[in-house]
Amino acid sequence: MTTHLSNQEFVDAVDLVLASDRVAHLTVCAACRAEVEALRAVLADVSQGGDVPEPSPLFWDHFQSRVRAEVQSEAAVPARLSWWATLGSARTFLAAGATVAAAVIAVSLYTGGSVEPGSSAAVSVGETSELLGPEDGFAGLDGVEWGFVTDVMETLGPDEARDVLVPTRHAMDAAFESLTTAERDAFVRLLTAEMAEGLE
Amino acid sequence: MGAYTAVAVEQRAGMTAARRAGEATPRQADHLDLAAAEDRVLVAAFLAGSREAFDVIVTRHQRTVYQVCFRFVRNHEEASDLAQDVFVRAFKGLKNFKGDSALSTWLYRVGVNCCLNRLAVKRPATEPIDSMQLVDQRSADPLRAVMRGEKATEVRQAIGQLPPKQRATLLLRVYQELSHEEIAGVMGCSVGAAKANLFHALGNLRRLLQS
Structure with a gap:
């Protein structure tokens, strides 16, 4: 068998x-x-036992809209970065922050804010120090502001520092684009406050 | 910036591959009759940057995907959420679709994975009472219709108690009418394992229905 x-x-x-x-x-x-x-x-x-109730005919149109919206929101979320990519991103952010800071400074100077030569203007910023001086108008910053700028500048190379100090329109756009919504809001608030102060 | 544009970078590799293979480029895709195009053409057009091609894929396969999901969870809201998830994953993963199997088989695979993941984190839903009583009282033999409805409910509840992989195999075989080879492709197992899963699913169902 x-x-x-x-x-x-x-x-x-x-x-x-x-x-x-x-x-x-x-x-x-x-x-x-x-x-x-x-x-x-x-x-x-x-x-x-396999019957599947047919949804309303309107459901399918709604479903397609949902898929489209979900795909859009998914695409808007940046992909998770590896640690080295994160480092690169942080560096980009830092450069963007410095550019924004430079913009704030420029606005401050343009709007005729109180400009008093400050002793901190002579703070060394390494290789970028030759780019700065009281004649550049940065002397109007107080110790804290200047400290922030010099801290940022020390982390940048000469080329990056030059980009920050003499930002092109494209660089500004790119820097602004790289900010999150919250950061943009903060930047706008800062800018508005600076301009208001300058007009007073 | 549109969502489809945002992921265009990810799709460049696929686009290059599609061009190399002589498939549709975005400009060519504009001129294709996408609604009538085969799935492989739609995939190539999508990888070449055509968002309309993906819309056609969704339109073409949404009902099947929804039905698979519904048979897993027996709940419209959950099934539509799962089906949506399937297409979002498909959108992100189509660049990895090699075309070895039919697009529908690949979508089944994505769908079954979504459903199995859902089952792994959630208790199986009990069938709502209203769906158990959907019997047309005007039918020629209402009593028989009621009994058939009760039997169907019993069967669905028994299927809901099967181990997830057995349940998936059974649903794909009986309701989606996939071959054992296709089921093996969807489940990522051998044909023998797919058949064994089906055998155990039927054996377990028999015990559940008898008890």
Whole structure:
């Protein structure tokens, strides 16, 4: 007597694709035949339980809109960065922050804020120090402001510092683009306050 | 900046591949009759930057994807959330679709993974009472219709108690009518394992329905 059908062969038997030599076994083995019949009966029951209620016709239009909106919001979320990419991002942010700071300073000077030569103007900023001087008008900053600027400048190379101090329109746009919404809001607040102060 | 534009960088690789393969470029995709295009053409057009191609993919497959999800969770809201998730994942992952299988099979795979993930973190939902009583009382034989409805509910509840992979295999085989080879592709297993899963699913169902 041959061996009983395996699990896979039972499925083949239900599908009517059992190999002929195994069909021969099935014809003589009541136990295997009973198992196949039982499986077919369960399948017949299962086929009764598969109804899916059809959603409203409006649902599909709504669904497509939802997918489109979700895809848009997903695309708006920046991809998770690796640690080295994060470092690069932080550096970019720093450069952007310095550019913004320079813009604030420029606005402050342009709007005629109180400009008193400050002793802190001579603070060394490494290789960038030759770019700065009281004649550049940066002397109007108080100690805290100047400290912030010099801290930022010390982290930048000469080229980056030059970009910060003489930002092109493109660089400004790029810097502003790289800010988050909250940072942009903060920047606008800062800028507005500076301008208001200058007009007083 | 549009969402599709935002991910264009990610799609450059796919676009290059599509061009190399002589498939649609964005300009060519504009002139394609996307609604009538085959899935592989839509995928190529999408990878070449056509957002309309993805819309057509969604339109074409949304019902099937929704039905698969619904059969897993038996709840419209959850099924529509899952189906949405499937297409969002598809949007992000289509660049990895190699075309070895049909797009529908690939979407099944994404869908089953979404459903299995959902089942792993959530208790299976019980079937709402109103869906158990959707029997047309005007039918020729209301009693028989009621009994058939009760049986169907019993079967659905029993299916809901199956281990997730057995349930997925059963649903794909019986309701989506996938071949064992396709199921193996969707489930990421051998054909033998897919058949064994189906055998165990049917055996477990028999016990559940008898008890």
